[in-house]
Amino acid sequence: MTNLRFLHIFVTLCLLAIGANAFSINRIENRAADTSCAKTPNTSNPDDDSNNKNVKINYSTQEGETCTQEQKGEIETEFRNAIAMVNSAKADWSKDGYEDIFFAKTAQKMPKYKETVHDTLTRITEMLDGTVNAKDYTLTVTCAGKAKSCAKFVAFMKQADKTHGTLNVCDHFFDKNIDRKQERYVDTTDNRLEQCENGSLDLRDAQRSRAGVLVHESIHTSYAMGGPDPGEDIAYGLDAARLLAMGTFDRRCGNGPAMRALTSNKPLCGKTPQDPKTEDGLCKSELCMQNPDSWSFVATGIWFSEQCKKKIQLPQEDGGKTNAGISSKGKPNDNSAESHCNGYSTGVADFPFD
Numbered sequence: 379m380t381n382l383r384f385l386h387i388f389v390t391l392c393l394l395a396i397g398a399n400a401f402s403i404n405r406i407e408n409r410a411a412d413t414s415c416a417k418t419p420n421t422s423n424p425d426d427d428s429n430n431k432n433v434k435i436n437y438s439t440q441e442g443e444t445c446t447q448e449q450k451g452e453i454e455t456e457f458r459n460a461i462a463m464v465n466s467a468k469a470d471w472s473k474d475g476y477e478d479i480f481f482a483k484t485a486q487k488m489p490k491y492k493e494t495v496h497d498t499l500t501r502i503t504e505m506l507d508g509t510v511n512a513k514d515y516t517l518t519v520t521c522a523g524k525a526k527s528c529a530k531f532v533a534f535m536k537q538a539d540k541t542h543g544t545l546n547v548c549d550h551f552f553d554k555n556i557d558r559k560q561e562r563y564v565d566t567t568d569n570r571l572e573q574c575e576n577g578s579l580d581l582r583d584a585q586r587s588r589a590g591v592l593v594h595e596s597i598h599t600s601y602a603m604g605g606p607d608p609g610e611d612i613a614y615g616l617d618a619a620r621l622l623a624m625g626t627f628d629r630r631c632g633n634g635p636a637m638r639a640l641t642s643n644k645p646l647c648g649k650t651p652q653d654p655k656t657e658d659g660l661c662k663s664e665l666c667m668q669n670p671d672s673w674s675f676v677a678t679g680i681w682f683s684e685q686c687k688k689k690i691q692l693p694q695e696d697g698g699k700t701n702a703g704i705s706s707k708g709k710p711n712d713n714s715a716e717s718h719c720n721g722y723s724t725g726v727a728d729f730p731f732d
Contacts (some may be wrong), residue, residue, distance in 0.1 A: 434508025438520040438544075442613065445521035449552060452566075452588075453519060457506050459567040459589035460596075463681040468499040471636040474689050476581075476679035480672045482623045494667070497604055498675075515601035516542050523549035530640075532564050533591055535598035537608050543599045551588065556651075560670030564591060574686035580693040582616045583674050583684045584682040593677050597670035612646050612661055612669045616693070619671045625663035631719035634658065 379460050385574065433454055437445055445453065471477055477486070485491060504510040505517050525536050528548035539544045556563050570587040573579035597609035612629075613622040614637050615637065621627035629638055629647050638658055639645075648663035666672040683689045 385555060394649050410637060427695055433461070433506065435510070436516060436518050440520070443520035443522045443546075443548070445519065449547070452552060453547060454589040456567060456592055459587075460592035461503050461506050463593060464499050464502050464676050465590050466681040466684055467677040468496060468503075469668075470680070471495050471499075471676070473680050474683050476676040479692075480619050480623050480675050481666050482625060484625070484662075485664040485667050487625075488664065494604070498597075498602055498673070501602050502593065505596060505599065505601055506592065510601065514541065515599070517599070517601075518542070518544045519543055520546045522546050523552075533595055535595045535600060535608070540600050540606060542599070543608075545595055551591070564588060564703050570682070574682075574688075579682065579686065579690060581675060581679050581690050582693045584690050585616070585671070585678045587678065587682075589681075590674050590678040594670040594674040597668075603668070607668075608645055609668050609670045609673075610644075611641050611671070612665050613637070614640070616671075616673060616675060619666070619669060619675055622661055622672065623663055623666050625661075627661045627721065629658035629661060670673050 431465075435450075435454060435457065439449065471492075488494075501510070505515060508715050510517075522528070525546055525548065527546070528550065531548055533547045534546065535543055535545050551564065553564075556565060565587060567587040567589040570579060570584055573583060583637045585594075600606055600608045603609055613627050618627055618633065618637070627647075628634055629645075645658045647665065649656050679690055
């Protein structure tokens, strides 16, 4: 009897020990599982974090064209900002309605329009981050601040041939003591972002950020355009770009002649369909596809709206009643059958990038 009782006690203790061990194991396993679940999953894609992405820039080593280390640092910061800007636009080109303001319905109805927009923005990113195949295109950055064209431009693009381009960044690009009393000026992208706080940032200001300049300049390459010809400055500035998308921009009128002078008086819009190259005239709305400012305004609008967490509005001209050169009905202020320029304005004469 004693032996049986002893055996019973022994078996009970063994079962209790097994249960305790199992409970301990379960606690360890559960704790490990809880720790695993508590970790924040790393779902971020480094390639999407454009502000942290390295850029590979081919700087000129020619005398008189070199950039200082300080200039290189500022250029690379703005290249990353421009890449982020373009990637945001590529993610949702139609976001916030900027596309419909600067890209004509006739353009949007063109075959492969969406594919063209996507591919153009992709090529801009490749060109700015340096991942473009050197056999396809080489972009060289220079800082010839005293170049002749720097007297009137912030930066300018020159294309030697279909596979080589040079972006010259002028001294104005790096200005630290900007006269902010000017109607319009180019400022750092960070400074433009600070305007979000006080609500003073409008779309024209946003586009006149350094990153906005770089998006504009990128369109001046045949690589970005995906064809033999680079983009052309058909319509400078917000108002002119809007009129271009409406099919009512005339390079003979308002600030048009000044824009013609900046493009070496090269006729970019035909006078009539029958005689398209005799002189500049009314521009076809689909030419927005080749106009650098059209691309830049959409990209800057989308990106700055995301960063500011509110839609960036168009500037209000004339006390908010109407934008210069555009009537309340969105048509050119041209009421004369005899004079195509009667009462017509291309709006604010923005200082050009190039």
